[in-house]
Amino acid sequence: MQTQVTLRDVARAAKVSVSTASRALAGGGLTSKSTEARLQRIATELGYRPNTLARGLKTRTTRLVGLVVHNLTNASFRVLAEVVQRRLRAEGYQALLCITADDPEQEAVTIETLTDQRVDGLIICPTGRNGALLAVLEANGTPVTCVVRRDETVELETVLAADPEGAFAGTRHLLELGHRRIGLIVGRQETTSGRERLSGYRRALEEAGIPFDASLVHAGRYEPETGLAGCRQLLDRDDRPSALFAANHESSLGVLRGLAERNIVVPDDISLLCYEDVPGFAWQRPAISVVDSGANAMAELAADRLLQRLRPGAAPPAATAREYRIGARLIQRQSCRPVAP
Amino acid sequence: MQTQVTLRDVARAAKVSVSTASRALAGGGLTSKSTEARLQRIATELGYRPNTLARGLKTRTTRLVGLVVHNLTNASFRVLAEVVQRRLRAEGYQALLCITADDPEQEAVTIETLTDQRVDGLIICPTGRNGALLAVLEANGTPVTCVVRRDETVELETVLAADPEGAFAGTRHLLELGHRRIGLIVGRQETTSGRERLSGYRRALEEAGIPFDASLVHAGRYEPETGLAGCRQLLDRDDRPSALFAANHESSLGVLRGLAERNIVVPDDISLLCYEDVPGFAWQRPAISVVDSGANAMAELAADRLLQRLRPGAAPPAATAREYRIGARLIQRQSCRPVAP
DNA sequence: CCTTGCTCCGCAAACGTTTGCGGAAGCAAG
DNA sequence: CTTGCTTCCGCAAACGTTTGCGGAGCAAGG
Incomplete structure (x- = not known):
């Protein structure tokens, strides 16, 4: 010692x-x-x-920023964590990584802890139940930027995926291939992303003049179990869909298994499109076509925005906070193929 | 404000x-x-x-612990991060997550930064080139525990996977199924894990009285590309191996693709065993048999050990640091099948 | 020689805690 | 009434920085 x-x-x-x-x-x-x-x-x-403690005490600034996500298994959060931490580091900040498991309770104590640590800023994927705490932080001069999800209860800078457009583009792609019955496995309708992806799907259908069939959509958590259940439900119909649109990487695991169970092969017997790109999708055979939600760009932008507000010339918290959208991108691989209408 | x-x-x-x-x-x-x-x-x-800063300044303790890993895409690191952060939080500590990309340079600045932040402890997967820095930390009273990899240059508390036993068990399993030519795709031989897994493989062969054939092993980074290259190399032989043992999850992506390219089906045409369990392996069809390296247990133990040394009754840094090994476990699923010898 | 202005540096007060030390009560016993 | 002990609390110093203010030195201008 x-x-x-x-x-x-x-x-x-x-x-x-x-x-x-x-x-x-x-x-x-x-x-x-x-x-x-x-x-x-x-x-x-x-x-x-x-001694950063002494310095921080005096200057009222630690070069720490909180980064709170639901978990690290989900690909979006993973790249969020990696990218944000890298960008922050490049500017001399340290990331305090916290995991909330999408639990408002844990989120609350996390936010408290981070304020106690006097973080200079916060990047958070909010559950939506602790808007008040975040608002206090922002009001006290600590910039907060939300990412992936919006907290509806409060006005904060937010960067989101362009889910409506992404789902729209994906669905239209399938429609253009001639598919008419498209099964949709989507996130819970309590979340913005769940709702927005469904609405994008509906809009594409509408534009193509195809009536919306609620029995073709299966909503649930972003987990393999949901994918499996949805897949089974959709496959047990008499008029089986000719294409499936899966909510994200994790639910696609379940979908793939459901298909394997029934010896249905992609893309010959059915087309499969997934939301959210991960390396595995590209390596897999057949390689899975996806609409990439742009997790990378989201992370970069979130870091950018926060860093911006962290700089000396601190723009005062604009009366109405900006919302940024990251464009989604369709990546065609081998899992979708045309059918005769 | x-x-x-x-x-x-x-x-x-x-x-x-x-x-x-x-x-x-x-x-x-x-x-x-x-x-x-x-x-x-x-x-x-x-x-x-x-105010934690003021308190820390006075008490010389921050309730912060550094957690440094190579990345977050590798499954072991991911669960390491999740588990450690959860365990720390439960004891009132905050994790400072840092990513080094396995680069000694970045690791060095990371360690400096963490000491500047006056972390109370450090859990690190070392590159092995900054042992001196870690030793200084430990000598100054900040407990350091290494995980996943050992830093050979210095004596520190370390928790590792039982790689020799794991590779041994996996190989023996394949031998028991009657396989005689087993292709091994393994990590670089500059790393302990790479060497240890190879040695486990060799020992199993030896015990079974089968001569070691160096041309059956392909060493490289833990990446899909390595798996693909290894797979191709091994499959292009005249006496094609009847089983493949893949280094980890990521390289298995490449292996699976290599097999798909040649229309070789698992387990009918070839058996496949992987190191490191991830959810995808269980959901996949056929489900992939693995030897689970025990990432979870490793993370738990690492957290335990550090927390232990963080408690008031600070055991003085033992003259010679302990090394812990986490047992590996064979999980049989559907990707390996017996062959006539 | 006095004033002015400039450059460089030291004094001391903060920042918000924790903690050793000593003092003020209160109370019982002598 | 004094003594001694216990219990509770306040004073003030410390932790290692940053920073406003002012002073010393020096050169130039009047």
Whole structure:
């Protein structure tokens, strides 16, 4: 347990006052060039490392930002975590990663903890039940940007996927291939993404003049079990759909299994399109066509926006917070094929 | 930007000194029961939250622990991150997640940053090139536990997978099914895990009295590309192996694709066994047999060990650090089948 | 020689806690 | 009434920085 070298030590070694040492190391030209250089040298010689706690206490800024997501297994969250942490680091910030399991309770204590740590900013995928806490943070001068999901109860900067367009594009793609009965496995309708993807699907149908058939959609959690259940339900119909549109990577696992169970082969017997791109989809045979929700771009933008507001010229929290949408992109691979109408 | 409520404020409101307020809220019975209760009440009424920076400055402890991994896409790291963060949180610690991309350079700055943040402890999957930095940390009283990989250059508490046994068990399983030519796709031989898995494979062969054939093993990074290359190489032989043992989840993606390319079906034409269990393997058809390296248990144990050393009764850094091994487990599913010898 | 202005640096006060030390009660015993 | 002990609390110092303010030194201008 040896003792850390403090600013006093380097000041003493250089025979200057602590304040001069501080200023010299800060380097804003508040000291002469010579002492600046000398102190830099002595500091590194002694292996001086500033105490971020003391500094934070004084300057009211830790270079910490909270990053809270539901889990790390979901691909979107995974890339969110990776990208955001990388971008933050490049700007000298550290990420405090927290996982809420989509549980408002845990989210609440997480937010409290992060405020206690005096984070400079927060990137969060909100459950939507703790808007008040977030609003307080923002009001106290800590920028908050929501991502992936919106918190409907409060006005905050938010970056989202273009789910309506993505689902629309995907569905239209299938329609253009001649499919008329398209099974949709989609997220819970309590979430924005669930609702928006369904609405995109409906709009595409509508534009093609095809009546909406509610029995063709199966809503549930983003889990393999949901995919399996949906797949079974849709396959047990007399007029089996000729194409399936799966909610995300995880539910697609269930769908693929459901198809395998019945020896239905993709794309010969049925077409399969998934939301959310993951490496596995590209490597798989047949490679799965997807509409990529743009997780990467979302993460980049979220980091950008927060970083922007973290910079000195802190734009005051605009009266009405901006909302950004990341375009979705259809990636055609081998899992969809045309059928005669 | 409203002002935070500080300990002074609650003290003033309660008409006691700051010290009494501090002691009352700490609750160690250093104040009378009545003032303790009164201050607790007033504190929550005012919404007082202690400033962790000030506290940390004084107590030289932050309740932060660094968690550094190579990435989040690899399943082991993903569960490591999830589990560790959950366990830490349960004990009142916060995880500082850092990603090094297996780059010693980045690892070095990461470690520096974490020491600057005065983390109380560190869980790290080391690259092996920064042992000195870690040793300094440990010597300065900050417990460090390594996980997944060992840093050979320095003595630190380490929790590892039982790779030799795992590879041995997997190989023996295939041998017991009658396989004689078993292709092995394995990690780079510069890493312990790569070497250990190969040695387990060799030992199983040896015990079965089968000569080791170096041309049956393909070493490379844990990536789909490696799996694909290895698969192709092994399949292009005249005496094609009747079973494949893949290094991990990611390389298995490549292997599966290589097999699909040649219309070789698992398990009818070839048996496939993978290292490292992920949900996808169980959902896939045929479900892939694996030897589970025990990522979950590893994470739990690593968290346990660190937490243990973080407790007040700080065991002094044992002269020679302990090394823990997590048992591997063979999970039989549908991708391996017996062959006539 | 005095004033003015500029450059560089030191003094000391903060930031919000925790904690050693000592003092003020209260009470019982002598 | 004094003594001694216990219980509770306040004073003030400390943790390691940053920063406003002012002072010393020096050069130039009047």
